[in-house]
Every structure is written in structure tokens, then in C-alpha cells.
Amino acid sequence: MLASLGNLPELARQLSGLGGCTHPVRLDGHRTEYDVDTRTGEIGSVLHHLDSASLPAGQLLVRCNNRRATRCPACAEVYRRDTYHLITAGLRGGKGTSDQVATHPRVFATFTAPGFGPVHNRRTDGRPCRCGTHHDQEDAALGTPLNPDSYDYEAAVLWNAHAGALWRRFSIYLGRKVAKRAGLTQRTFRDHARISFAKVAEYQKRGAVHFHAVIRIDGPEGGDTSPPPWATAELLTDSIRAAATTARIDGPVIDGRAYAFAFGRQLDVRPIRSADFDGGQELTERAVAAYIAKYATKGAETATGTLDRPIRFLAELAQARISDHARRMIRTAWALGARKDLEHLRLRAWAHTLGFRGHFSTKSRRYSTTLGALRTARAAWRRAQTAPPAPQDGDTTLVLAHWVFAGTGLSAAETWLAASLEPAIGTEGEPTWTTVTTS
Ligand SMILES: [Zn+2]
Numbered sequence: 001m002l003a004s005l006g007n008l009p010e011l012a013r014q015l016s017g018l019g020g021c022t023h024p025v026r027l028d029g030h031r032t033e034y035d036v037d038t039r040t041g042e043i044g045s046v047l048h049h050l051d052s053a054s055l056p057a058g059q060l061l062v063r064c065n066n067r068r069a070t071r072c073p074a075c076a077e078v079y080r081r082d083t084y085h086l087i088t089a090g091l092r093g094g095k096g097t098s099d100q101v102a103t104h105p106r107v108f109a110t111f112t113a114p115g116f117g118p119v120h121n122r123r124t125d126g127r128p129c130r131c132g133t134h135h136d137q138e139d140a141a142l143g144t145p146l147n148p149d150s151y152d153y154e155a156a157v158l159w160n161a162h163a164g165a166l167w168r169r170f171s172i173y174l175g176r177k178v179a180k181r182a183g184l185t186q187r188t189f190r191d192h193a194r195i196s197f198a199k200v201a202e203y204q205k206r207g208a209v210h211f212h213a214v215i216r217i218d219g220p221e222g223g224d225t226s227p228p229p230w231a232t233a234e235l236l237t238d239s240i241r242a243a244a245t246t247a248r249i250d251g252p253v254i255d256g257r258a259y260a261f262a263f264g265r266q267l268d269v270r271p272i273r274s275a276d277f278d279g280g281q282e283l284t285e286r287a288v289a290a291y292i293a294k295y296a297t298k299g300a301e302t303a304t305g306t307l308d309r310p311i312r313f314l315a316e317l318a319q320a321r322i323s324d325h326a327r328r329m330i331r332t333a334w335a336l337g338a339r340k341d342l343e344h345l346r347l348r349a350w351a352h353t354l355g356f357r358g359h360f361s362t363k364s365r366r367y368s369t370t371l372g373a374l375r376t377a378r379a380a381w382r383r384a385q386t387a388p389p390a391p392q393d394g395d396t397t398l399v400l401a402h403w404v405f406a407g408t409g410l411s412a413a414e415t416w417l418a419a420s421l422e423p424a425i426g427t428e429g430e431p432t433w434t435t436v437t438t439s
């Protein structure tokens with residue numbers, strides 16, 4: 001095996017650049033950087049040339065950047081950390097966001113799904129579940145229906161499919177509610193304040209999507225401008241409650257039943273404190289950021305035990321090692337997906353996510369930096385570690401590159417070598433979240 005690895009130290013160096021990614025994208029091609037004289041526009045000497053064939057692995061290897069922890073732990077970790085920094089920037093400032101945002105009213109809110117039938121649960125009052133059992137935290141039965149035959153699977157899947165639209169409706173209502181409380185019209189509201197948010201979708205054990213969000217009031221130009229004096233965390237909380245209770249989305253009519261979707265009654269809204277203050281009703285910035293980041297890397301497969309990739313045929317379900325509840329959710333999505341009138345919900349393509357086809361984490365434009373900006377900054381840093389010195393002032397460079405997809409993954413030998421390298425994952429002082437319970 002060693003013979004097939006060619007120059008071991010060089011290959012090890014290339015693999016370590018993947019930061020532990022086990023499913024990299026392989027590319028064939030080349031990239032050439034030329035020096036360009038800005039005054040004459042003349043293309044000068046070659047500054048840097050890279051040919052994939054000359055690389056130790058024979059190809060350029062690029063991180064897969066998969067968000068899912070079950071697919072690529074290393075890339076999911078990078079995504080989690082980026083999300084942490086993105087959320088933190090919106091709470092404390094940094095990465096291009098003014099640190100003034102720390103003084104703006106902001107809350108952490110959790111929006112739940114409605115009920116689709118009784119499920120096995122752990123009660124906080126110490127009494128047993130309705131089935132008579134005291135389920136322990138790891139019990140696979142938790143979140144699964146007490147009676148699967150009467151559980152409303154269609155509504156559960158359709159809820160997931162409409163949750164994104166319900167969130168958008170909510171955010172429109174929120175703007176109106178805040179404006180109304182401030183005594184402003186819709187039209188003039190934007191001259192006074194902006195509402196920004198960052199949210200993450202999380203699956204409850206029962207396979208229903210719910211949302212956690214940081215919601216903030218800024219001044220008219222976003223995070224860099226002061227919110228008006230009427231903007232308080234109390235006003236924001238009241239408005240969120242009012243908007244969440246009234247937001248409603250009409251769903252399809254199936255076999256004479258008209259579906260409509262609204263958030264569940266459980267709505268948790270808490271102010272976020274600036275100082276690291278633990279306990280009580282208020283959350284700290286660090287805790288909120290850690291929580292959102294943690295859920296950004298989890299799909300339905302983590303909470304509900306479903307599949308982490310799309311299915312192509314229903315028959316694949318027979319081999320899948322998933323819970324009966326997840327199987328039933330997927331079957332329901334698949335069956336509904338055959339309906340012409342539900343085509344727009346793409347329920348077959350999203351059966352593995354139990355009908356939810358939205359983004360797992362989204363934010364409004366003015367919340368803070370973007371994941372893309374963080375990735376670009378990291379890539380630039382990596383290049384700086386390996387690339388030749390940057391050109392002098394007044395010069396510019398021309399980059400010609402051509403890359404062709406050549407597959408994914410590592411060879412058996414590369415996997416072996418990569419496994420022997422310590423992935424460079426450190427911690428940057430983020431706390432790990434330990435005690436959050438969501439029903
Ligand atoms: Zn990866």
C-alpha cells in the first residue's frame with residue numbers, strides 16, 4: 001500500500017490541507033497566476049502555476065463543505081464554527097459588523113410546531129409518560145406516536161413543507177406589529193428601524209421542524225445605526241408573540257380537508273444579555289451562538305433517526321436502518337409527492353428531510369457577516385500559507401484556471417494516511433451547549 005502513496009510527506013501535507021474532510025471533491029485541471037502591469041495592461045511573468053497532475057494526490061482536493069455531521073464530521077465542524085462566528089458577530093459585533101449591535105434590543109425565540117397526536121415524552125413534573133413508563137433520555141421511543149395509526153402523518157409532513165413559508169409570513173407580520181407599537185405606519189417604519197434575524201431549523205424528536213432565532217431591532221441603516229428610543233426588548237417580545245400567534249399559512253386541500261398551518265402554542269422568547277451571565281431567564285450571547293451553531297449541523301437524521309441523503313426509490317427504505325416513525329414520515333412524504341397538486345412542495349426529493357426543503361440556517365441581509373465571507377477569508381488565509389508573496393502595489397494579477405470534476409472521496413491508501421494525521425480542529429473558546437431541552 002505504501003508504494004501506491006508516492007511521496008509520503010508531500011501527500012500527507014496535501015491531505016492535511018483538507019482539515020480532516022473525508023469526502024473531498026477531486027478536480028483535474030490547472031491554475032496560472034500572471035503578473036499584470038496596471039499602467040500598460042501588459043501581461044507579464046507567471047507568478048504561480050498549479051497543475052493538478054503534479055500534486056501528490058494527482059488531483060486537486062477540495063473540502064466537501066458538507067454541513068451534516070453524519071456526512072463529514074470535519075466539514076460540519078467548520079460549518080458549526082462559522083455559524084457560531086456569524087451569530088456572535090450579530091450579537092457582539094466583529095467581522096465587519098459594528099460592536100454597537102450589542103446594545104440593540106435582541107431576543108432569542110423558539111417557535112414550535114403544532115401537535116399531530118400524542119407522543120411518548122419525558123415530563124418535567126416527574127410523572128410518567130402517558131404510556132405509564134418513565135422514559136430515560138436515550139429512549140428511542142421518545143417523540144414517537146403513542147398510537148401511530150391515529151397520528152396525523154400527513155399534517156406532520158405538510159407542516160414541515162410549509163414551515164419556511166410560515167416563517168416568512170411571520171417575519172412580515174413582525175414588521176407590522178413592531179411598527180404599530182411604535183405608532184408608525186408601514187411606509188415610515190423603514191426610516192426609523194430595521195428588524196434583522198438569524199434563524200436555524202431544528203427537528204424535534206417527533207420529526208417536526210421548529211425554529212430558533214435571534215431577532216434584533218437596529219436603526220434605519222441596520223447594525224451600524226442606533227435603534228430609536230422606543231425600541232426595547234419588551235416591545236420586541238410583545239410584537240413577536242403577537243406576530244407568531246396571528247401568522248397562518250393556507251395549505252392544500254386533500255380529500256376534502258383544508259390544511260392550514262400556524263406555530264404551536266409553545267413560544268419561548270428571551271432577551272439576550274451582553275455580559276456572560278448564567279442562569280435565570282436571560283440567555284448569554286455565547287450560549288445563544290453555541291446553540292444555534294450546534295443545530296446548524298444537524299439534520300433530521302440526528303434528532304429523528306432518518307436518512308441523511310435523498311432516496312430515489314421507495315424500496316430503498318426497506319434496507320434503511322431507521323425508526324418506524326421516520327419510515328412512516330418518509331412514506332407519507334413519498335405518497336403525497338405523487339400528487340400533481342403538491343408538485344411545488346417537491347416532497348419526493350425532500351422525503352429524507354421529512355418534507356422540509358428550506359435552508360437549515362438563514363439570516364436577514366443585515367444581521368451580520370455571511371458564511372461565504374467567512375469561507376473566503378479562510379481560503380485567503382490558507383493561500384497565504386502556501387502561495388508566493390503577494391504582488392507589489394500598482395501591480396495586479398490575472399488568474400486563468402480550468403478545473404474539471406473528477407470524483408469525490410479519498411482512495412483507500414489516502415484514507416489510511418489521512419486518518420493518521422491529526423485534524424487541525426481546535427476550540428476558540430466557544431462553550432459547548434449542554435442543557436437545553438425542547439419538547
Ligand atoms: Zn468534508
Ligand SMILES: [Zn+2]
Pocket residue numbers: 119120121129130131132133135141
Ligand atoms: Zn411513553
